[in-house]
Amino acid sequence: MKLAISTELDYDVPEDADLLLQLEAAIIPEQRVISAHIDLPPVQHFARIPGHDTIGDRLWVRMQGHLRVRYNAVVEINRLTADIASLRAVPPHRLPGETIEYILPSRYCDSDEFQPIVAELFGHLDGGARIAAMQDWIYRHITYEAGSSTSSTEAMDTYNGRRGVCRDFAHLMITMARASAIPARFCSVYGLGVEPQDFHAVAEVFLDNTWYMVDATGMSSPDMMAKIGVGRDAADVSFLTSFGDVQYRNQSVKVFPA
Template structure:
């Protein structure tokens, strides 16, 4: 499937500020970036650096004043899909080294606090069947409520409140999957079907020696997503991180089938 993407950001930076952007679709084997363009104002500094796990790129800017960013792209998605419920997990001692960090608790995903819960709630399942049972449980138990969480909300708060937005759904799923001994990471994506349209967050789980994208909100599918970047949780893949005050004026994202 081909995706047509357009993103517009408008911020004011009252003083000289370092800004880290990650909003471009990644050029990786599972998706082909056929065309892309990013418009930025003249800045004091511009540099590209690899994203987490070398998936995608980040852009360092140093800027003062109005920062308007426009990004457009056409991305052809052709990633591997499977019935995840039928896949086996990899025993921890056989995991590739680069996946091990995704078993560990992180800032928004305190998986060590959920081990008793996953054993009680999903104890009869394992591997991919447990992953899909977790996905189904989250979709049924958690209400999608825009504005119900903040940038500081973690998986424990989402579990207690039973509401959140896409990043909260992703954090809770990642937490429960890690607590089950299966690597899981956070993926920032552009997705068809996301309402309201915005940057989207999903989980990516490691089964049968392959990473698989899973959307616990149920709004999009793996073939309808263009991956931007991955990380332990949202802190690793924010679309804009400002090392100084930044005033948001406007932000819009459009994603449709090309």
């Protein structure tokens, strides 16, 4: 499937600041970037660096003034998909080294506190069957509500409050998987079908020695998402991380079939 992506960021930077941007679709085997163009304002410094796990690029920008970023791309999705419930978990002692950080707690994913919860809710299931049950549980029990969480909301807050936005759904999915010793990471994507349209967040779980996307919101599916980057949680894959004062003016994300 081909996706057309159009993104615009509009911010003010009153004083010199260092900004880390990650908003371009990653150039990786599971998706082909057919065309892409990004416009940036005049800056004092610009550099590309690899994203987490070398998936996608981050952009270092140092500037002052009006930050207006325009990104347009066409991406063809060729991602491996499977029936999650049929996949097997990899025993922890056989996990590849690069997956170990994804079974440990992180800033927004307090998985050590979730072990009794997942044992009670999903203890009768293993591997992909447990992941599928977790996805279904989150979809049925957590209400998607814009503005219901903040930048400090953790997975336990979402579990107790029973509401959140896509990043909260992803954090809860990741946390439950990690509490089951199944590696899970945060994945920033452009997703077809996401409403309201915006940067989207899903989980990726490691089953049968392969990473598989899981969207607990139910709004999109792996064959309709263009991956931007991955990380332990949202802190690793923000579209804009500022080291200095940055003031929001406007932003828009549009994803549609190409």
